[in-house]
Amino acid sequence: MIKILAIGDVVGKPGREACRKIIPKLREKFDLDFVVANGENLAGGSGVTKDTVQELLNAGVDVVTTGDHIFKKKETKEVLEAHMDVLLRPLNYPQGVPGQGFTVITTNKGINIAVVNLMGRVFMQAVDCPFKAIDAVLNGIKKRANVVLVDIHAEATSEKVAMSWYLDGRVSAVFGTHTHIQTADETVLPKGTAFISDLGMTGPYKSVLGRKIDQVIEKFLTQMPVRMEVAEEDVRLSGVLIEIDSESGKANTIERVQEKM
Numbered sequence: 001m002i003k004i005l006a007i008g009d010v011v012g013k014p015g016r017e018a019c020r021k022i023i024p025k026l027r028e029k030f031d032l033d034f035v036v037a038n039g040e041n042l043a044g045g046s047g048v049t050k051d052t053v054q055e056l057l058n059a060g061v062d063v064v065t066t067g068d069h070i071f072k073k074k075e076t077k078e079v080l081e082a083h084m085d086v087l088l089r090p091l092n093y094p095q096g097v098p099g100q101g102f103t104v105i106t107t108n109k110g111i112n113i114a115v116v117n118l119m120g121r122v123f124m125q126a127v128d129c130p131f132k133a134i135d136a137v138l139n140g141i142k143k144r145a146n147v148v149l150v151d152i153h154a155e156a157t158s159e160k161v162a163m164s165w166y167l168d169g170r171v172s173a174v175f176g177t178h179t180h181i182q183t184a185d186e187t188v189l190p191k192g193t194a195f196i197s198d199l200g201m202t203g204p205y206k207s208v209l210g211r212k213i214d215q216v217i218e219k220f221l222t223q224m225p226v227r228m229e230v231a232e233e234d235v236r237l238s239g240v241l242i243e244i245d246s247e248s249g250k251a252n253t254i255e256r257v258q259e260k261m
């Protein structure tokens with residue numbers, strides 16, 4: 001059995017601080033083998049920089065997945081190159097886009113764990129089909145790893161739930177990210193795939209999805225461009241703990257986690 005912590009969208013400095021303070025404690029408390037975090041909001045709430053990804057790795061994160069905000073910073077291509085193998089962008093971006101959509105990491109115990117990053121298309125950018133994208137790579141990945149984790153970064157619950165059934169028994173876990181709100185539907189599906197629609201946000205909860213409340217309300221009231229800064233208060237880490245049989249790749253349990261800083 002291996003124990004994995006998956007945490008949702010880490011937002012800005014408060015989110016990174018929460019990771020630095022809480023992940024080492026959880027690693028020890030639960031004797032974690034692997035930590036995966038969604039980092040699309042790492043740098044100032046949108047996108048990634050070399051240093052902010054490094055901060056997350058230093059905090060004890062093994063692989064950083066991302067989503068629709070990945071290319072927000074000018075230097076993204078260099079960041080993806082600098083952290084190749086541990087920083088992913090959604091697999092189903094069009095061909096030729098920098099970065100990679102999956103990786104295989106060997107843990108301290110010598111277990112190979114694959115992470116695949118997908119992005120939904122409903123109410124989002126017109127990327128390639130996430131279902132066909134994972135089909136194209138999954139057989140190859142499974143030759144290299146028994147344990148396969150999938151981050152489906154998507155807006156629509158239906159697309160995430162459909163993906164979980166599509167992959168049931170073919171991967172170890174499917175977890176949704178992007179909405180920043182943790183859902184209460186964690187379950188192990190009949191063929192052994194752990195699933196939750198959304199891991200929730202790691203960042204400031206006295207906010208609107210991590211941004212300052214007044215600024216977001218102003219945006220809704222005026223429909224004009226408004227600078228939306230990262231909020232600061234009530235910082236929490238949010239995600240799930242998953243136990244997986246490293247031989248069969250099937251999940252045993254999935255449990256929600258939300259820790260205050």
Ligand SMILES: [Fe+2]
Nearest residue numbers: 009040041178
């Ligand atoms: Fe996000």
Ligand SMILES: [Fe+2]
Nearest residue numbers: 067068069178
């Ligand atoms: Fe997103």
